[in-house]
Amino acid sequence: MIKLEGVSKRYGDFVAVDNVSFVAQPGRVTGFLGPNGAGKSTSMRIMVGLTPLDRGTCTIGGLKYADIPNPGRHVGVLLDASAQHAGRTGREVLALTALTMGLPMVKVDEMLTLVGLTDKESSRRVKNYSLGMRQRLGLANALIGDPSVLILDEPANGLDPAGIHWMRSLLRNYAERGGTVLLSSHLLHEVEMIADEMVLIGRGKIVAQGTKAELLKTAGTFVKPESPDALVAALSTAGIKASPSGDGGFRAECDPIDIGRAAAAAGVVLTELRPAEGEGLEELFLELTADDAREPVAGATPQIGVPA
Amino acid sequence: MSTTTVSTYGDTLDVSQTARIPMTRLVKVELRKMVDTRAGMWLMIAIGVITAIASIIFGFVGHDEDRTFGHFLGFAGTPQGFLLPVLGILLVTQEWGQRTGMVTFTLEPHRGKVLLAKVYALIVLAVTAIILAFVVALLTTAIFGGTDRWSDFTPIDILKVSIGQFCGMAQGFAFGLLLLVSAAAIVTYFVLPQVITILVNVIPALEDKASWLDFNTAQQNLFSFGDGDLSSKEWTQLLVTGAFWLVLPFIAGLWRVLRAEVK
Numbered sequence: 001m002i003k004l005e006g007v008s009k010r011y012g013d014f015v016a017v018d019n020v021s022f023v024a025q026p027g028r029v030t031g032f033l034g035p036n037g038a039g040k041s042t043s044m045r046i047m048v049g050l051t052p053l054d055r056g057t058c059t060i061g062g063l064k065y066a067d068i069p070n071p072g073r074h075v076g077v078l079l080d081a082s083a084q085h086a087g088r089t090g091r092e093v094l095a096l097t098a099l100t101m102g103l104p105m106v107k108v109d110e111m112l113t114l115v116g117l118t119d120k121e122s123s124r125r126v127k128n129y130s131l132g133m134r135q136r137l138g139l140a141n142a143l144i145g146d147p148s149v150l151i152l153d154e155p156a157n158g159l160d161p162a163g164i165h166w167m168r169s170l171l172r173n174y175a176e177r178g179g180t181v182l183l184s185s186h187l188l189h190e191v192e193m194i195a196d197e198m199v200l201i202g203r204g205k206i207v208a209q210g211t212k213a214e215l216l217k218t219a220g221t222f223v224k225p226e227s228p229d230a231l232v233a234a235l236s237t238a239g240i241k242a243s244p245s246g247d248g249g250f251r252a253e254c255d256p257i258d259i260g261r262a263a264a265a266a267g268v269v270l271t272e273l274r275p276a277e278g279e280g281l282e283e284l285f286l287e288l289t290a291d292d293a294r295e296p297v298a299g300a301t302p303q304i305g306v307p308a
Numbered sequence: 309m310s311t312t313t314v315s316t317y318g319d320t321l322d323v324s325q326t327a328r329i330p331m332t333r334l335v336k337v338e339l340r341k342m343v344d345t346r347a348g349m350w351l352m353i354a355i356g357v358i359t360a361i362a363s364i365i366f367g368f369v370g371h372d373e374d375r376t377f378g379h380f381l382g383f384a385g386t387p388q389g390f391l392l393p394v395l396g397i398l399l400v401t402q403e404w405g406q407r408t409g410m411v412t413f414t415l416e417p418h419r420g421k422v423l424l425a426k427v428y429a430l431i432v433l434a435v436t437a438i439i440l441a442f443v444v445a446l447l448t449t450a451i452f453g454g455t456d457r458w459s460d461f462t463p464i465d466i467l468k469v470s471i472g473q474f475c476g477m478a479q480g481f482a483f484g485l486l487l488l489v490s491a492a493a494i495v496t497y498f499v500l501p502q503v504i505t506i507l508v509n510v511i512p513a514l515e516d517k518a519s520w521l522d523f524n525t526a527q528q529n530l531f532s533f534g535d536g537d538l539s540s541k542e543w544t545q546l547l548v549t550g551a552f553w554l555v556l557p558f559i560a561g562l563w564r565v566l567r568a569e570v571k
Contacts, residue, residue, distance in 0.1 A: 001318075045570070049414075050414065050569065051569045051571070052569070061319065061320045061321025062320040065417055068326075068417075069328040069329075070326050071415065071416075071417060072414070072415045073326055074321050074323065077411075079414070080407065082407070083406075083408065083409075083410040084407075084411070085345060085406040087345035087346050087347055087348075088344055088345055092344050096337055096340065096341065097411065099333065099337050099340065100329060100337050102329070102333060141411065148321065
């Protein structure tokens with residue numbers, strides 16, 4: 001379990017992490033989602049003591065990171081896949097980690113097999129690795145000590161779709177065996193595929209957290225009527241605020257049943273009525289981070305991907 | 309994760325069965341880091357080869373009266389004097405330059421322990437290098453030595469040259485800690501003493517105080533063989549300049565690294 005309580009970190013006037021509190025539970029994959037520069041990486045560095053925090057507490061399994069003996073045996077960390085000595089071979093990177101943790105060298109081969117790096121690839125120097133290969137190596141480096149907690153910063157970055165699928169089953173499996181997984185991403189669909197829980201961060205602040213279902217609940221309802229004017233009238237009678245969404249549809253911050261009742265009372269025919277789904281989450285993500293994103297929302301859209 | 313621990317991870321970590329990482333293991337890791345890259349390996353090989361070649365060339369071209377143990381030792385020790393500090397610098401700066409510190413200081417969050425392991429690793433290396441220099445000097449003196457080849461050999465020289473080599477390596481390490489950038493630390497290490505020497509020579513008021521201000525000047529006596537022990541004044545000059553040029557940067561660098569953000 002990873003627990004942050006009121007964690008803050010500032011650089012001069014810039015508040016990188018602002019009173020962040022959340023918990024990543026064992027047996028769950030928690031997605032840490034936010035635009036670039038939102039404070040994800042700083043928060044993760046704080047968790048493992050690489051960045052000193054100004055305020056708050058951060059514990060892993062009830063302990064401060066520095067109080068965990070031989071921490072690699074308990075907490076697997078991948079903060080930056082590119083942070084490896086370019087002149088070392090992939091195998092040597094893992095061998096140094098195994099040696100530090102006091103593990104037999106056979107673990108190195110086990111991990112290379114697990115992440116799908118061949119003998120030929122692992123004997124090449126890291127400078128010749130693609131980003132995807134570095135991510136696999138970094139994941140092997142995080143997993144080699146059989147930790148019960150994983151902290152991964154943008155682990156899917158640079159992986160091809162097959163690689164992301166592979167990582168999803170790996171992490172899912174890991175969580176099902178009781179492990180705690182915290183992974184960050186700035187891509188909603190990535191996190192949506194892998195994570196059970198989501199923590200959304202923007203400009204250093206947590207803006208929303210919960211399961212996908214919980215977050216969707218707050219995203220409201222999508223409704224499409226036969227006659228838009230009649231529905232707008234019916235909803236305003238019922239005191240429900242709705243905004244146009246898509247081609248002749250509306251979105252409202254309430255449950256579908258409320259809209260159904262209002263429509264039935266006014267005799268309005270509906271062609272669609274459903275909880276706002278995937279795109280609702282995406283809209284939520286954009287909306288929650290809009291104020292905090294570096295780009296205007298329109299500019300951010302291509303980055304997020306096409307709604308399912 | 310073994311099958312026996314399925315779903316048994318609770319909210320707290322059970323660390324009762326986990327020992328801290330022993331210092332010996334950290335030292336092994338640091339020693340391995342010095343030779344497991346092409347650059348590190350070649351630096352090691354270069355130190356060995358240049359040490360041997362310099363001595364052998366001198367053996368062939370030196371005048372008979374110069375071909376003494378002291379001079380052979382000087383030839384064996386000089387390349388090391390340049391390269392050992394570079395190794396000392398790189399052992400620290402690679403953690404920042406290559407950003408491996410993100411892994412190193414995550415696997416052992418007590419940075420002081422990691423730095424101590426680096427110091428031990430450097431001591432192991434320096435002792436090895438000094439022994440190598442002596443073996444080379446003994447062999448080349450025996451083979452190529454002039455008529456009075458052993459005339460300037462005194463046991464105190466062993467101590468003097470060892471201290472000299474350690475100082476260089478430790479100063480490199482300290483500059484590495486302070487600057488954390490390979491190029492900057494290497495340039496500073498080699499250029500700064502020159503600047504100090506020039507300053508000391510052009511400012512008349514400082515001229516006769518060079519041994520009290522300049523670490524390199526103070527160290528020169530360590531490398532003049534056959535002159536016996538240093539005078540107590542010379543030892544004091546070494547201590548004074550060493551405190552300023554070695555201990556001070558080391559403490560400042562240590563302070564910086566223990567507090568620095570690793571990213």
